[in-house]
Amino acid sequence: MALGYLFGGGVGTEPRGLELYQAYAVMRDLYGRISEWTGLSTGQLLDGELPEAREERQSVGSIREAALALAVHDILAEQGLHPEVLGGLSLGAMTASSLAGAVGRRELIAMLAHGAHAPGPEADAPGQGMALAFAPDGTDVAALAEHRPGVHLSGDFGPTVDGSARILMLSGERTALEAMAAELPPGLITPLPDRPIAVHSPLRADFRAFMAPHIDAMDFREPVLPLASCLEPRTLTTAEDVRDLFHRNATDPISLVDVHTRMAAEGVRLGLVIGGSIPDGILRLSFPVVHVDRPEHLEQVLTTVYELGIDLPDRRVTP
Structure with missing residues (x-):
């Protein structure tokens, strides 16, 4: 072992x-x-x-x-x-x-x-950010992100111990991440403060x-x-x-x-x-x-x- x-x-x-x-x-x-x-x-x-x-x-x-x-x-x-x-x-x-x-x-x-x-970034470039998604079993956050301009799936941390959710990381334009979080059920998407770089994204x-x-x-x-x-x-x-x-x-x-x-x-x-x-x-x-x-x-x-x-x-x- x-x-x-x-x-x-x-x-x-x-x-x-x-x-x-x-x-x-x-x-x-x-x-x-x-x-x-x-x-x-x-x-x-x-x-x-x-x-x-x-x-x-x-x-x-x-x-x-x-x-x-x-x-x-x-x-x-x-x-x-x-x-x-x-x-x-x-x-x-x-x-x-x-x-x-x-x-x-x-x-x-x-x-x-x-x-x-x-x-x-250029002075007029959109602000960047990151967010965590706590996706309940059966919620396809990756598919949701795929169809949202300015949002990218940037990380998969996998399921929680009890299998009730999967934790994902999203990166992209800060306003797009905040808009996505506001439109979905509370707690599903949590933008991270003080993270101004859209890591692991285009x-x-x-x-x-x-x-x-x-x-x-x-x-x-x-x-x-x-x-x-x-x-x-x-x-x-x-x-x-x-x-x-x-x-x-x-x-x-x-x-x-x-x-x-x-x-x-x-x-x-x-x-x-x-x-x-x-x-x-x-x-x-x-x-x-x-x-x-x-x-x-x-x-x-x-x-x-x-x-x-x-x-x-x-x-x-x-x-």
Whole structure:
């Protein structure tokens, strides 16, 4: 039975990881290196205010989230825990790619830092936004979104534990999302405040084009560990598979269902969830999981690994 690491996506707008930073030297060492690579202080990486400018805020928040994910991996490695299968959503997929040996950590962080220089939208462009849909069983939100100009299905988080609803993510023009929410039954669509970027939608085409030359110049390698895609139900096996994921991530919809079902097919029987965008205890996943972002979670991880009899071969990947 294999141990899998499942990384959430999103941008680290809320401070997390301070207790881990204080408790583990390996995390302090990593944050010191990332600070040298980016010019960001450790305070900015941990709990500092994010920049106001849209793309710069997205960039720094992404670096913050990736740094925490890498640090949790390194802390677990000190405890003798190493993943056999990796997967993630969006930013989490790119972080997982690095931990699978497909791209260097410094290159990953440099790519996220490069995004800060992307040009913002034109002054007269429609405002962008995101929303979550809590679709009761039998409600086809994807079909509803398909026929609404300015609204795009951008993510599928799958069914809730009790099967009563499916949680989806919508992205698009803010006014179109708000209009859709107002016209449908209350609670079905919830626009998210302070989310001014229509992630995983065609509205990010300009950002994808800006990032393309940088991604083309990156040194991708064949993953050493099985790496589940969040863009389709498959395992990425070549360097070009991973490069393609990095290119498409900005504009293509993501699926948590594709990730965890593929990880289960690769033998995962316990997943460690790293990253705040995968809520604890709400979604139905293909294997039991333990969320890890506080020191006290480590004891729970070790206990669960022992109780389930998870194999722990030493499959280290060079950072």
